[in-house]
Amino acid sequence: MSSIIHSQFDITVLDVIKIQYQKRVLFDYVQSCYTVSYIQKGEVLTTSSEGEYVASAGDVMIHRPNEPFNVISKMEGVHYLFNINAKVKDGDNFFKLFPLGKVIRIRDQSEYERRFDELRSLWLQEEEDFRNVQVGSLAFFLLYEIMESTKLGGRRSSRDPYVTDRFNEALKYMEERLDQEISREELSKLYHMNPVYFSRAFQKIYKLTPMQMLRKLRLQQAKQMLEYTDYTIEHISQRCGYYDASHFSKVFRGEYGRGPAEYRKSIEYTKTNIATP
Structure with missing residues (x-):
């Protein structure tokens, strides 16, 4: 056979x-x-x-x-x-x-x-x-x-868990340069990645695009400076990458529901009441 x-x-x-x-x-x-x-x-x-x-x-x-x-x-x-x-x-x-x-x-x-x-x-x-x-x-x-x-x-699968500290270098880069102009392309070069791919990968981990994260880090620093320093609003806005103080105030209000000056006053009021016996 x-x-x-x-x-x-x-x-x-x-x-x-x-x-x-x-x-x-x-x-x-x-x-x-x-x-x-x-x-x-x-x-x-x-x-x-x-x-x-x-x-x-x-x-x-x-x-x-x-x-x-x-x-x-x-x-x-x-x-x-x-x-x-x-x-x-x-x-x-x-x-x-x-x-x-x-x-x-x-x-x-x-x-x-x-x-x-x-x-x-x-x-x-x-x-x-x-x-x-x-x-x-x-x-x-x-x-x-x-x-x-x-x-x-x-x-x-592409749904395999991501290493959540993978973009720590990008976060550190942003945090050290909050007063400077930073682009998505600039950040993507840290990883030799296409800017579009980099943005997608970053967003999958943090649920924010790199530019949204940069904005969040800037506003967080501004908030801390308003709470713990006596710097002027103009100085804080520049230190946080906003060279137009009025634009900074608008963005801050949109995030926190009140402008920088109002926020600082509310913090001072809270501190005073806590300190008063």
């Missing part, structure tokens, strides 16, 4: 690379194929139109073609990646028929790494028919491992 197997899988491997780095920054990077990038060492932040994800050792990142993405790491790392086009059946895109998450935790990392090393070794050899079959088979095996890992719950 015999069986005839018709292949329904058409795979084209375009490159197989090992990347080692001290720090890594890809900003608005666009490619024409899929990139399957396994993190053997390190941790990265990756952002795209799909959302924002933190990927660490043992995870695979899948970058879609013709969609800009960022990859940022401030630590030493090693990535195993291959660029690929894959089709099944009547030319349908493999990744559309079998949608995978942006970041996936690999179930058997040592086996994945071993198979990748085989793929890399074959890729560096001279081309021949048998070699191409082996390359395609190993690439298919790696895709199979990714799919099986997804079934076991390895798919990572």
Whole structure:
């Protein structure tokens, strides 16, 4: 008894690379194929139109073609990646028929790494028919491992918890420069991020855009200065980044329900009553 197997899988491997780095920054990077990038060492932040994800050792990142993405790491790392086009059946895109998450935790990392090393070794050899079959088979095996890992719950969602201290550097930067002009673009450069992506990621953590947070920090400082110093309203407004005292008073009133002078008087009244026996 015999069986005839018709292949329904058409795979084209375009490159197989090992990347080692001290720090890594890809900003608005666009490619024409899929990139399957396994993190053997390190941790990265990756952002795209799909959302924002933190990927660490043992995870695979899948970058879609013709969609800009960022990859940022401030630590030493090693990535195993291959660029690929894959089709099944009547030319349908493999990744559309079998949608995978942006970041996936690999179930058997040592086996994945071993198979990748085989793929890399074959890729560096001279081309021949048998070699191409082996390359395609190993690439298919790696895709199979990714799919099986997804079934076991390895798919990572953009709803994964964020590291809440991630933007502490931006907050500190704002707090130290409340009397200066600060833009979203300026803050995003601290993280080598696209300003739009930075603003979205920041807002997901703090429920405020960076500029709304800057306004909040300025008004909080103004409030403290009104409570604990004798500085004039004009001086406080300048120290808090408002060079027009009347505009500062309007913004302060909108936030706290009374103008700076009224607020200071109410604080003084409260302190006096508390101090009076």
